[in-house]
Amino acid sequence: xxxxxxxxxxxxxxxxxxxxxxxxxxxxxxxxxxxxxxxxxxxxxxxxxxxxxxxxxxxxxxxxxxxxxxxxxxxxxxxxxxxxxxxxxxxxxxxxxxxxxxxxxxxxxxxxxxxxxxxxxxxxxxxxxxxxxxxxxxxxxxxxxxxxxxxxxxxxxxxxxxxxxxxxxxxxxxxxxxxxxxxxxxxxxxxxxxxxxxxxxxxxxxxxxxxxxxxxxxxxxxxxxxxxxxxxxxxxxxxxxxxxxxxxxxxxxxxxxxxxxxxxxxxxxxxxxxxxxxxxxxxxxxxxxxxxxxxxxxxxxxxxxxxxxxxxxxxxxxxxxxxxxxxxxxxxxxxxxxxxxxxxxxxxxxxxxxxxxxxxxxxxxxxxxxxxxxxxxxxxxxxxxxxxxxxxxxxxxxxxxxxxxxxxxxxxxxxxxxxxxxxxxxxxxxxxxxxxxxxxxxxxxxxxxxxxxxxxxxxxxxxxxxxxxxxxxxxxxxxxxxxxxxxxxxxxxxxxxxxxxxxxxxxxxxxxxxxxxxx
Numbered sequence: 435x436x437x438x439x440x441x442x443x444x445x446x447x448x449x450x451x452x453x454x455x456x457x458x459x460x461x462x463x464x465x466x467x468x469x470x471x472x473x474x475x476x477x478x479x480x481x482x483x484x485x486x487x488x489x490x491x492x493x494x495x496x497x498x499x500x501x502x503x504x505x506x507x508x509x510x511x512x513x514x515x516x517x518x519x520x521x522x523x524x525x526x527x528x529x530x531x532x533x534x535x536x537x538x539x540x541x542x543x544x545x546x547x548x549x550x551x552x553x554x555x556x557x558x559x560x561x562x563x564x565x566x567x568x569x570x571x572x573x574x575x576x577x578x579x580x581x582x583x584x585x586x587x588x589x590x591x592x593x594x595x596x597x598x599x600x601x602x603x604x605x606x607x608x609x610x611x612x613x614x615x616x617x618x619x620x621x622x623x624x625x626x627x628x629x630x631x632x633x634x635x636x637x638x639x640x641x642x643x644x645x646x647x648x649x650x651x652x653x654x655x656x657x658x659x660x661x662x663x664x665x666x667x668x669x670x671x672x673x674x675x676x677x678x679x680x681x682x683x684x685x686x687x688x689x690x691x692x693x694x695x696x697x698x699x700x701x702x703x704x705x706x707x708x709x710x711x712x713x714x715x716x717x718x719x720x721x722x723x724x725x726x727x728x729x730x731x732x733x734x735x736x737x738x739x740x741x742x743x744x745x746x747x748x749x750x751x752x753x754x755x756x757x758x759x760x761x762x763x764x765x766x767x768x769x770x771x772x773x774x775x776x777x778x779x780x781x782x783x784x785x786x787x788x789x790x791x792x793x794x795x796x797x798x799x800x801x802x803x804x805x806x807x808x809x810x811x812x813x814x815x816x817x818x819x820x821x822x823x824x825x826x827x828x829x830x831x832x833x834x835x836x837x838x839x840x841x842x843x844x845x846x847x848x849x850x851x852x853x854x855x856x857x858x859x860x861x862x863x864x865x866x867x868x869x870x871x872x873x874x875x876x877x878x879x880x881x882x883x884x885x886x887x888x889x890x891x892x893x894x895x896x897x898x899x900x901x902x903x904x905x906x907x908x909x910x911x912x913x914x915x916x917x918x919x920x921x922x923x924x925x926x927x928x929x930x931x932x933x934x935x936x937x938x939x940x941x942x943x944x945x946x947x948x949x950x951x952x953x
Contacts, residue, residue, distance in 0.1 A: 450498040453487045456480075457502025464599075465506070467687050469702050471580055473510055473520070473570070474588050474595070476702055477683050477709065480506075481527060481563065481596040482603025488532035489604070490611055499525045516573035523569030527596065531562035545605055545717075546668055546724035554604065555714050559597040567593035587699045594706040601713040602679050606672040623670030630659035631674055634681045638691035652692045656712060663716035664723065671720040679709045750848035755841060756803060758783045758796060770829075770850050772822030788818045788826050803842070816851065827852050880907075884928055887912035901947035919943045919951065 460480045468475050484499045503521035508514055535558060539550040571589045574580035580588055637651035659678065663671045685691040686705050693701045693708075744751050750767030754760055763778040771778070771786045778785070784792045798809040812833040819829045832847045872879060878896035882889045888911045897904060900917060907915065918924045920943060931937050944952040 446494055449487070449491050449495045450501070453484065453495055453498025454502035454505065456483050456487075457499060458505050461502065461506035465510070467683055470584060470588050470591055470698065471574060473507065473512055473574060473579075474592050476591065476595055476686075476706060477598040477602070477679060478592075478595040479599045479603045481524070481566070481599035482601075483599075483607065484524065484528035485531045485558070485600055486604045486607035486611075488528050489535060489608065493529055493532050496525055496529050499528045512574060512577040512579055516577040516579075519573035519576070520566075520570045523566040523573075526565040526569070527562045530565060531558040531600065534558055534562065545608055546721060546728065548718065548721045548725055551605075551717055551721035555601055555717060559600040559710075560593075563593050563596035563600065566596050591699075591702050591706070594703070594710065598679065598706060598709050598713075601710060601717065602676055605668070605717060606676050609669045609672050623666035624673055626666050627659075627662045627670040627674035628677075630655055630662050631677045631681070633658055634678045638681050638685035639688075652708070656708075656715075659712055659716050660719060663719040666720070668717075668720040668724050671716050675713050675716060678712060682709055750846075750850075752778075752783075752846045752848065753836075753838075754783050754844050754846065756799070756843075758799065760785075761838075761843065767848060770848065771819065777822075786820055788820050791818065799844075819848070828855050882911075884931065887918075887924070889915075899946075899952065900944075915947075917944050919945050 457480045460483055461478075464475045464478055464480065465472065467477070480502065484502075487495060487498065500521050503524040504517050507517035507520045510517075512520070535550070535553060539547075539553045545551050545554065567589050570592050571580065571585055574588065575582065575585060633651065633655045637655055655678070659674065662674060666674075682691070682693070682705050686693045686701060689695070693705045695701075696704065744762075744764045747764065748766055750770045751762070751764040752760055752767055753762035760778050760781055760783055763773075763775055765775075768775050768778060773786075783795070787795060802808055814830055814832050816828060816830050818826045820826050828851050830849045830851050834845045834847075836843050836845055872891075872893050875893055876895055878899040879893045880889065880896045881891040889907050889909070892900075892902075892904065892907050897907065900907075900915075902915070912918050912921075912924070923942065927937060927940065927942070930940075946952055
């Protein structure tokens with residue numbers, strides 16, 4: 435149930451007033467083209483205005499539809515009760531359409547997606563409008579201004595008239611909602627869209643011709659409008675549709691064009707069907723074109739970001755297909771292997787692999803493609819690579835898999851770890867040298883933690899001095915081994931060590947394993 439808010443913000447009041455005024459003025463113009471009944475028109479443009487307002491500004495301004503519809507119908511001969519029913523039906527139509535679009539289209543206020551446009555053109559334009567047509571015709575029957583025999587034709591005319599208002603006016607307002615000046619390509623597109631508009635003018639108003647020529651011209655106008663939709667954008671298409679619909683409605687009302695001279699119901703349904711079919715085709719084509727251009731733009735931006743990241747990263751990057759052919763190499767990879775990009779792309783991966791690794795790699799890839807079992811850790815493996823000059827160097831590689839044009843490709847991020855390997859070797863050599871010196875020293879050396887005397891290491895001279903084996907000392911502390919005779923002496927030594935960072939020439943009293951004192 436729709437509840438009227440007890441309080442509206444000032445902005446909402448202004449929007450409600452603007453919507454009511456726009457609805458009233460457009461309705462007065464529409465009633466000038468009434469058909470079958472003074473309150474039933476071929477195209478009810480206020481329906482499109484109401485839906486556009488609610489989509490762009492929110493359903494909270496629905497009272498504007500109610501007030502505008504009531505004001506215009508109250509000034510006709512149907513009476514106040516019928517005017518209330520008609521205004522309720524128009525309000526339900528606009529609110530239902532707006533809620534449906536927001537619920538199922540996640541409305542983005544641009545209609546540049548095929549899904550959103552389809553929802554507008556079909557379930558909203560042909561579904562929500564049934565509320566207004568049903569209540570409206572019922573109100574006319576209650577007022578006594580419409581005969582029951584004419585009710586079906588009036589309902590059909592009302593329904594399609596509101597649908598045309600939605601498919602013609604709502605996209606026009608939504609796409610041109612920003613008050614900025616048209617861009618240069620908009621102006622060029624509008625010029626192109628004037629071609630089918632000019633053909634519609636010639637067909638319906640300017641050129642008097644036999645009926646068969648008019649029928650041919652009206653058929654030619656349709657594919658011309660489709661061509662213009664393919665060549666232009668959504669904004670231009672909405673303008674073209676509005677102008678063509680105006681020409682068709684005005685000309686037919688004046689008794690001009692291929693739809694004139696026919697029985698009233700037939701003429702009305704033909705022009706309504708023509709306008710709706712034209713809008714359906716052109717708007718869907720424009721939405722598809724806009725969606726495709728947006729996807730292409732996103733693709734280009736994605737490719738630019740991808741290339742920017744891969745071109746500037748310090749690690750090498752290669753993309754290789756199932757046949758071991760290199761499809762991409764970034765500058766870091768080219769520099770790492772000593773090749774230009776032209777030397778690598780399109781060449782077999784074996785060009786940068788050591789000879790002993792080539793067959794193993796190909797066998798591992800074939801096994802993976804067949805069984806899905808990886809022969810090594812893809813998250814980081816150390817291998818050897820071959821430079822252009824022939825020397826081998828160590829690399830660390832992270833692998834991943836991707837699909838390109840429906841084919842499996844492998845991505846490798848490669849890091850030259852020559853310097854890291856050299857640093858590791860230097861550290862190992864330094865540790866080995868320290869170990870040899872440590873063990874060979876004739877001076878007793880013991881490494882322990884200052885805080886609690888926890889022993890980490892002792893050389894042979896130290897172990898001999900205290901009479902212990904290595905496994906008896908490691909991970910033990912002074913409380914376990916009782917090496918210190920006087921705990922206060924150790925505490926004083928520790929304090930001096932903390933203050934100055936080193937202690938020299940201090941005489942200590944320690945205890946051997948057998949209990950004898952060591953001076």
